[in-house]
Amino acid sequence: MVSELGHFFLISAFCLNLGLIANCILIRSALAEYVSFFDKLESLMLTFLAISFSLLILSFINSDFSVKLVANNSHLLKPFLYKVAGAWGNHEGSMLLWVLILSVYLFLFQASSRDYSKVLVRNIILVQLSTIALFLFYLLVLSNPFERLEFPPLNGQDLNPILQDVLLVAHPPILYLGYLGLSIPFSIAVGFLLTNDRNLNIVSLLRFWSLVPFVFLTLGILLGSIWAYYELGWGGWWFWDPVENVSLLPWLINLALIHSILILERRNSLLNWAILLSIIGFSFSMIGTFIVRSGLITSVHAFANDPSRGLFILLIIFLAIASSLLIYITKRSNHKNFMKLNFASKELWIIVQNLTLLVIATIVFLGTIWPFIIEAMFDEQVSVGEPFYEVSLTPFVVIFAFMLPIVSKIRWKGKNFNNLRTTIGLIFISIALSASAFIWKDFKFLTFIGLFLSSWVCLGSILEFTSSFKSQLNFIDSLKRLPVFNSRMIGRTCAHFGFGLLIFGVTAVTSWETEDIRNVEVGESFYVQSYQIVFKGIDYSVEKNFKKVSGSFEVLNNNELVGTLLPEKRLYPSRNEVTTEASIKPTFSNDFYMVLGNKIDENAWVVRTYIKPFISFIWIGVILIALGGFVSLLSFYKYKTLKA
Amino acid sequence: MARFYYIFLICFLASRAFAVEPYEILNDAKLEDRARNLSSNIRCLVCQNENIDSSESEFAKDLRLFIREQLVEGRTDDEIEEFLVSKYGTYILFKPVFAGYNIFLYLFGPFIFIFSFIVILIVFFKSKKGNEACDQQKK
Known part of the structure; x- marks a missing residue:
C-alpha cells in the first residue's frame, strides 16, 4: 500500500506540474490573488514529491521486499542508517531525489524572489518546471521506483558494502x-x-x-x-x-x-x-x-x-x-557594446x-569522452587516465594559479600596474620560501613550482586582505570599513587562500609520500622514515552484518606514542565480499595510513604503510573554498537587512 | 555488460588494496622506481579504471612481475610499453601515445587557449580603437 501511495503521489505531482506549465504559458498577466494561488500549487507539487520520496524511504526502513528496488538494494541485517540511505543508493531512487531537489530549488527561488519583474519570474519558473517535467516523465515511464515484484524474496540483495559508509x-x-x-x-x-x-x-x-x-x-x-x-x-x-x-x-x-x-x-x-x-x-x-x-x-x-x-x-x-x-x-x-x-x-x-578555466574544462571533457569517440569512429580502444591529465592540465593550472594574485589585485578599469608593486615583490618572497623547502628535501622542478604557486597565492590573498583597509584616511575610518564587515572580501580571501593551501597539499603529497610494503610478524617492529611501528596483535570479531579481522599497530616517534592504527579486513556474508578498511592517524604534518594485506602464515601478514605529508591541507583548502562561497553569500543577507 | 560487472566486482571489491606484494619489490631502488612509474601508466584490463600498481587481479600481478623481469634484463621503459601495446593494444596505456588521432586530444586544449587568447586581444584592440574614435568624435 505504501508503495502504491508513493506512486500515486508521484503521478499527481506530474499532473500538477503539467498544469502549472500550462498556466505559465497561457496566462501571462496574472492577477495578484491568482498568483498566490499559483504559488500554493507549486508548494503542493513539492509536498507531493516529498511525500513520495518519504514513502520510498519508508519501504526501505520496513524492508518491504515486494518492492523491486528494495529487494535489489537492501537487506534485513543492514544498519538503520544504510537502510535509509539505500533509498538514494540506486538509480530509480536517486532520480526521484533528483526531481525532488529540482522542485526544492524551484520553491526556494520563488520564495526568495517576489520583488522581481513578474514576467521574468514566471518565465524562470516555467523553464524550471519544464526541466522537472522532463525528468518526472522519465521517472514515471522508464524507472519507476515503486515497481512491485510478483514473487517477493525473503531477503534483499544488500547495498554494495564499500558504499556502506557515513x-x-x-x-x-x-x-x-x-x-x-x-x-x-x-x-x-x-x-x-x-x-x-x-x-x-x-x-x-x-x-x-x-x-x-x-x-x-x-x-x-x-x-x-x-x-x-x-x-x-x-x-x-x-x-x-x-x-x-x-x-x-x-x-x-x-x-x-x-x-x-x-x-x-x-x-x-x-x-x-x-x-x-x-x-x-x-x-x-x-x-x-x-x-x-x-x-x-x-x-x-x-x-x-x-x-x-x-x-x-x-x-x-x-x-x-x-x-x-x-x-x-x-x-x-x-547589442554590440564593447566595453572599454x-x-x-x-x-x-x-x-x-x-x-583558462574553460580550457581546463574542455580538456577534462575531451579526455572523458575520448575513448567513446575513438571507439565509435575507428572501432579502437584507448584509455585516458591520470598520466594524461597530469601532463595536459598542469600547464593550465600553473597559468591559472600564477595569474590569480595579480588578477585579484589589479584595478577595475586600471590604466597601469602601479598598485601591483608589493604583489610582484611577493614573488621573490615566495621563491625564497619554496626554495628553502629543499634544504630538507631533494630538489624537483615540479615540486618547486607547486610550492612557489601555493605560497604566492596564499601570500597574495593575505596581502590583498590587509591592504584593503590600509588605503583609508584615518584609523577610525579604517576600522569602520574594516573588511571584517565586508563578507564578499572575506569570502574571496578565504577561497583564494584555500586554493593556495590546496596546491600545497597536492604538491606535498605527490612529491613526498612514503610507501612501505612488507611482511610483518605479530610482535615485530619496523621503521618507516624515522617512525617506529610495532605490530601489537591481531583480533577476530563478528559484527551485525559482517565479520572482521583487525590488526593493531602502534606508531612511535622517539619512543613517544603518536597513535594506534587498527586496519581491518571485513567479510560481508550477504554478498560474499571482502573489503579492507584502512586505518588512518591524521596529525598536522603527516597522515599515517595503514592497510592490512594478505595473511602469510599463522603470525605474519602483509602490511602496507603510507606516510602522507600534509594531505589534510587538501581537505582544509577545499573546505576554505566552499566556506569562501558561503561567506560571500552572507553579503545578500546584509544587503537585505540594510534595505529594511 | 553484466559479465563485465561481475569481473569488476571480483577485481575491484573482493581484493582491493593489497596490490604490490613484498616479494615483488626489486632490491635495486632505482629499477623499482622505474617499475612503479611504468605501472602507473598501465591499465589493469580486467578492472575498472585502475592501474596495475593498485590492482590485485592476477592479470595485474603477472604484468607487474613481467615489467620487473624486463627491467632487470635491461630493457628501456619505451621498449616495455611498446611490447605491451603490441600485445594488448593501445587500451592498456592510460596516457595515449602522442601519435595519430591522439594528437588532436593533446593539442585541442592548447589550441583553444591560444586561439581564444588571440581573439580576446583582437577584441581588446578593436574596442580600444572604437573607444578612441568615440572620444575623438565627442571632442
Missing part, C-alpha cells in the same frame, strides 16, 4: 544539491532570454544562485574524495575516474560563471557570456548524469546498465540543451582567467 550517506544528496542548484542559473538565463525586456537586471539573481550550488558542489566533491581516500585502500584522493571528471566539469564552469558575473556587475557587460556559462553549467550536470547513468561506464556509480534508459536520458538531455541553446542563439541581445578594456584592467584578465 560519508556516502551524505555524499549523493549534497552533490545533487550542487548539481541541481545549477538548474536555477540555467532557468534564470533561459527565462531571461524568453523575456523580451533586455533592461532587466539579473546580476544579483545570478550571483546568488551561482554561489549556492558552488558551495554544495565543492562540499559534495570533497566528501567523495575523502571517501575514496580512506575507503579505496591506497590513499589516493583523486583518480581522474570519468565519474569524478563529470562532477568537476560543472564545478569549473560554475567557477568561471561566478567570476564573469563580477564583470557583469561592475561594467554591465558580457551578459551573453554569463548566460551562456549558466546554460553550459547545468548542461554539464545533465551530461554528467547521462554518462554516469547510461551504462557507458561501469563504476560504483553506474546503477543502471540499461541501454534503453541511457538512450532516453540522452534524448531528454539533448532536448533540454538543444532547446536552450536555440533560445540563446535566437534571443540573445545583439585597458590592458591593465581587471576585466581583461578575468576574461583570460575565465578562458
